[in-house]
Amino acid sequence: MSVYYEKFTRHARGEGIKGATTHYCPGCGHGLAHNYLAETIEALDIQDRTVLISPVGCSVFMYYYMDVGNTQAAHGRAPAVAIGHKVANPDAVVICYQGDGDLASIGLAEIIQTAQLGLPITVIFVNNGTYAMTGGQLAPTTPMGMATATSPDGRDRLMGEPLKVAEMIAQMDGPIYVERVALFDNKQRNRAKKAIRKAIRLQTEKRGFAFVEVLSECPTHLRMSSDEAQEWIKEKMLPIFPLGVKKDLVVEPWFDMDLPNFDPQALVDQLGTAEEELPRFSDHFPAHIDTDDISVKMAGAGGDGAQTAAMLLTRAAINESFDATHIPSYGPQSRGGTSYADVHIARTEVLSPAAPDPHILIAFNSPSLMKFAPAVRPGGIVIYDSSVITEVPELDSNVQCFGVPMTEIARSLGNIMVKNIVALGALQSVTELFPPGTFLTAIRSALSEKCALIPLNEAAFEKGRQFLEALTH
Amino acid sequence: MPKLKERPKPVITPELCKGCGRCIDACPKHCFTMGEMINPLSGLIPAKVDLNACNGCGLCFDACPEPYALERWIEDALAVELEMAEVKPAAENAPPVIPTTRKPLPTAQPLILKGTYASAVGALLAGCRHFFGYPITPSTEGAELMAKLLPDLDGVFVQAVSEVATVNMIYGCGGAGRPAMTFTSSPGFSLMLEGISYMIGAEVPGVFVNIMRGGPGLGNIAPEQSDIKLACRGLGHGNTHAIALAPSSPQEMLDLTMLAFELSFKYRNPVVVLGDGYLGQITGKVNLPETMVAPGIPRWAVYGDAQHRDNLICSIMLSEEALEAHNTYLNRKYRAMIEHEQRAETYYCDDADVLLIAANTPARMAKGAVESLRRQGVRAGLFRPITLWPFPIDLLTPLLEDVQEIVVVEASNGQLEDELRLALSKAHVIDLPLIENVRHFGGILPQQDEIVEKVLNYRVWAS
Numbered sequence: 045m046s047v048y049y050e051k052f053t054r055h056a057r058g059e060g061i062k063g064a065t066t067h068y069c070p071g072c073g074h075g076l077a078h079n080y081l082a083e084t085i086e087a088l089d090i091q092d093r094t095v096l097i098s099p100v101g102c103s104v105f106m107y108y109y110m111d112v113g114n115t116q117a118a119h120g121r122a123p124a125v126a127i128g129h130k131v132a133n134p135d136a137v138v139i140c141y142q143g144d145g146d147l148a149s150i151g152l153a154e155i156i157q158t159a160q161l162g163l164p165i166t167v168i169f170v171n172n173g174t175y176a177m178t179g180g181q182l183a184p185t186t187p188m189g190m191a192t193a194t195s196p197d198g199r200d201r202l203m204g205e206p207l208k209v210a211e212m213i214a215q216m217d218g219p220i221y222v223e224r225v226a227l228f229d230n231k232q233r234n235r236a237k238k239a240i241r242k243a244i245r246l247q248t249e250k251r252g253f254a255f256v257e258v259l260s261e262c263p264t265h266l267r268m269s270s271d272e273a274q275e276w277i278k279e280k281m282l283p284i285f286p287l288g289v290k291k292d293l294v295v296e297p298w299f300d301m302d303l304p305n306f307d308p309q310a311l312v313d314q315l316g317t318a319e320e321e322l323p324r325f326s327d328h329f330p331a332h333i334d335t336d337d338i339s340v341k342m343a344g345a346g347g348d349g350a351q352t353a354a355m356l357l358t359r360a361a362i363n364e365s366f367d368a369t370h371i372p373s374y375g376p377q378s379r380g381g382t383s384y385a386d387v388h389i390a391r392t393e394v395l396s397p398a399a400p401d402p403h404i405l406i407a408f409n410s411p412s413l414m415k416f417a418p419a420v421r422p423g424g425i426v427i428y429d430s431s432v433i434t435e436v437p438e439l440d441s442n443v444q445c446f447g448v449p450m451t452e453i454a455r456s457l458g459n460i461m462v463k464n465i466v467a468l469g470a471l472q473s474v475t476e477l478f479p480p481g482t483f484l485t486a487i488r489s490a491l492s493e494k495c496a497l498i499p500l501n502e503a504a505f506e507k508g509r510q511f512l513e514a515l516t517h
Numbered sequence: 518m519p520k521l522k523e524r525p526k527p528v529i530t531p532e533l534c535k536g537c538g539r540c541i542d543a544c545p546k547h548c549f550t551m552g553e554m555i556n557p558l559s560g561l562i563p564a565k566v567d568l569n570a571c572n573g574c575g576l577c578f579d580a581c582p583e584p585y586a587l588e589r590w591i592e593d594a595l596a597v598e599l600e601m602a603e604v605k606p607a608a609e610n611a612p613p614v615i616p617t618t619r620k621p622l623p624t625a626q627p628l629i630l631k632g633t634y635a636s637a638v639g640a641l642l643a644g645c646r647h648f649f650g651y652p653i654t655p656s657t658e659g660a661e662l663m664a665k666l667l668p669d670l671d672g673v674f675v676q677a678v679s680e681v682a683t684v685n686m687i688y689g690c691g692g693a694g695r696p697a698m699t700f701t702s703s704p705g706f707s708l709m710l711e712g713i714s715y716m717i718g719a720e721v722p723g724v725f726v727n728i729m730r731g732g733p734g735l736g737n738i739a740p741e742q743s744d745i746k747l748a749c750r751g752l753g754h755g756n757t758h759a760i761a762l763a764p765s766s767p768q769e770m771l772d773l774t775m776l777a778f779e780l781s782f783k784y785r786n787p788v789v790v791l792g793d794g795y796l797g798q799i800t801g802k803v804n805l806p807e808t809m810v811a812p813g814i815p816r817w818a819v820y821g822d823a824q825h826r827d828n829l830i831c832s833i834m835l836s837e838e839a840l841e842a843h844n845t846y847l848n849r850k851y852r853a854m855i856e857h858e859q860r861a862e863t864y865y866c867d868d869a870d871v872l873l874i875a876a877n878t879p880a881r882m883a884k885g886a887v888e889s890l891r892r893q894g895v896r897a898g899l900f901r902p903i904t905l906w907p908f909p910i911d912l913l914t915p916l917l918e919d920v921q922e923i924v925v926v927e928a929s930n931g932q933l934e935d936e937l938r939l940a941l942s943k944a945h946v947i948d949l950p951l952i953e954n955v956r957h958f959g960g961i962l963p964q965q966d967e968i969v970e971k972v973l974n975y976r977v978w979a980s
Binding site: 048054060061064065066068069070071072073074075076078079080082091092093094095097098104105107109111112113114115116117118121124125126127128129130131132133135136137138153154156157161229230233234237263269270271274301302303304305306308309310311312314315317318319320321322355358359362367368369370371372393394395396397398400 | 530532533535536537538539541542543545558559561576578579580581582583584585586620621622623624625626627628629631638641642644646647649666669670671672673675677678679681682683685686687688689690691692693694695697711712715719795798799800801802805809810811812819820821822823825826828829830831832833878881882884885888962964965
């Protein structure tokens with residue numbers, strides 16, 4: 045069979061008879077499953093594009109034998125590795141070969157996800173009812189009552205019932221073909237061959253996930269001859285693991301993936317970068333607030349728009365060619381809690397991005413004002429929403445404090461969502477951080493895909509400015 | 518059904534037959550019997566076959582577990598020879614390298630991005646079109662951006678069932694030669710370590726961006742530098758190392774993620790990008806590079822085509838000699854990384870007698886402290902490791918001559934200081950300056966003022 049290497053050079057360097065024999069014990073079912081797989085790969089003419097994932101367990105050394113692309117996986121993870129291979133090269137025929145300890149115990153999560161994902165991947169699941177590689181311990185598939193190295197008095201209720209994997213996989217929506225087969229006589233072997241053939245053919249036809257469970261003899265750990273082991277499978281395993289097709293859906297070929305796109309223009313388009321610079325309005329750093337680094341805190345309840353306002357301010361400053369950063373308070377990503385944002389605007393480089401003692405505070409609700417206003421630096425500025433905040437804490441006499449009915453103004457414009465833009469208008473007016481054009485450009489740019497909202501936001505900004513101007517002049 | 522003379526009949530190669538007897542059971546004509554003699558080569562008793570009654574049904578071939586124990590003998594071989602000749606598709610010659618190229622990027626205005634987004638964009642620019650991940654705060658936004666952008670670039674986003682599955686998907690995809698990545702945070706990174714060890718053993722590239730958060734256990738989701746120890750000393754079991762990059766701004770999140778992919782393929786080894794929770798969330802200005810990468814398929818990959826059929830991705834070395842040789846080889850690779858990949862930023866280090874050492878976000882606070890100290894006449898400098906492993910000791914030691922005090926500033930329990938001390942020790946720096954520290958954890962970051970105070974207090978004491 046040409047899918048086997050002519051000489052097994054990975055098996056003890058191919059020296060002596062190891063170059064032509066497997067590492068399996070006499071009578072082991074793995075060899076048969078290997079043969080059927082090799083025959084299938086040859087018959088379907090897919091040797092060049094087959095990627096075989098060897099598991100951990102007795103079949104860990106499958107890559108010794110099969111002349112195909114080979115990857116050896118960590119215990120139980122072969123189906124995850126298979127997903128990686130399949131999406132890396134959709135034309136590859138990816139075959140996962142796993143034992144019952146590997147697949148039905150440590151690797152349950154991976155096989156369930158991969159089966160349910162339903163990509164055209166083929167899994168050959170060899171169930172011999174024991175951990176053979178490690179010396180015959182209890183497997184998830186060991187029959188009740190059977191003594192193993194870790195169930196010396198026989199499997200009992202405390203060890204759980206044997207796991208019927210084929211049935212479990214078949215009841216999921218992802219797989220299209222699931223069959224359980226055996227190897228104990230000519231008829232079963234013929235069925236096993238056909239099942240493996242079909243499971244891989246379905247993959248080459250891009251139809252979907254296919255799974256074949258093979259009841260396999262482990263004469264060594266059963267301490268039996270191979271014909272006794274065959275009998276044992278028939279008598280002990282079949283009542284628990286009935287043979288047959290568990291699922292066989294007829295689906296049209298669907299799996300069609302393009303190769304990755306490395307076109308630079310496509311990438312830049314995706315990033316939504318502007319081709320041209322935005323206009324600038326400021327010719328100097330607002331050193332009247334701080335010579336090098338201005339910090340602003342915006343705080344409110346989730347949904348007040350503090351983060352959006354902070355982001356707009358950051359964008360505005362960066363567009364004026366200063367360095368700026370925005371860092372949100374981040375909690376579990378649930379709504380409704382407090383939300384505050386720290387912004388820094390620096391002449392050359394923002395150092396610490398946090399604003400524990402800001403130059404400027406914008407507070408959208410009372411708890412925010414109470415919490416953060418006392419930390420505002422001497423000479424600093426506090427702007428708060430006087431529509432919802434009635435009480436102002438005692439502040440340093442050097443701190444200027446301005447109440448702006450942000451919510452009311454926004455409501456009068458027809459949308460309370462823009463109260464944060466009202467706040468930015470007020471901020472511009474009282475601090476003259478940047479000219480109005482700087483803010484308006486940032487707002488328009490942010491709304492470039494929702495142009496209809498631009499007039500509303502412009503009006504909100506202007507109303508905020510006007511209110512403050514009326515207050516201060 | 519072919520004619521009798523054209524059907525293959527079994528001939529036993531005695532030394533390859535293990536004597537399991539499956540053929541005896543399978544043969545309807547009872548051609549097989551168990552032998553009596555132990556084969557001197559195999560030490561086993563092979564079966565015997567008498568072909569007098571054989572009708573070439575072939576059931577024995579399906580029953581024999583050994584690939585080469587039963588030879589197929591065809592009486593009229595010539596008749597089937599022509600047919601057989603076409604069957605074996607020969608592997609082509611050595612896999613050609615499908616080269617990696619760089620393509621010029623159209624000029625574009627700088628982006629304003631948060632750190633995780635910048636890292637995701639860096640990955641796309643590096644040619645990563647395969648993302649595998651599991652949502653975990655504070656790293657999720659990076660994954661979300663990949664989920665949004667990858668489909669339109671014919672890339673693949675898979676949300677794995679766990680971090681354990683994630684790393685193994687990267688193992689498969691990276692093993693196929695494709696640049697693959699994930700975003701994760703500390704508890705998720707812990708879960709990936711086994712897989713990272715496999716990747717290192719099997720020499721599979723892949724990039725892990727870990728936005729570190731507070732620990733141990735569930736800890737919290739606030740920024741910490743909690744995984745420096747894991748990234749530098751604890752990448753799973755066995756003799757493992759990987760380059761660990763520590764950005765400190767959104768711009769570096771992009772630049773160093775790009776670099777991570779380059780180094781990952783250069784050394785066929787995973788690369789870890791360690792950011793802290795703050796860095797993941799901070800938004801700032803990010804310039805795009807002039808070129809992007811269109812990755813090829815490397816020679817060694819198990820891509821699943823004729824050119825790569827001979828390849829194997831595997832970390833198993835059964836013989837003691839082979840595994841020692843493999844580790845010796847890995848050590849050479851690690852030495853090459855140590856020699857060629859140390860990176861650091863120095864800030865006012867030339868004449869410094871007080872050196873602050875910090876990485877990630879704490880380095881920004883430390884930089885502020887340097888400026889403040891300089892204004893007060895203290896000759897302070899900042900040494901910021903960009904590679905946490907290899908620690909940039911070769912760049913540090915020449916700066917130490919006048920240094921009387923080192924202050925390690927970190928958002929962890931001394932994990933960075935441990936790396937520093939180990940590097941100093943290995944570099945045989947005997948005459949150590951005083952090493953002090955400013956440490957916080959749990960999400961509290963060292964602040965500029967306390968760093969300044971620490972330095973000034975020492976100077977008062979020293980004078």
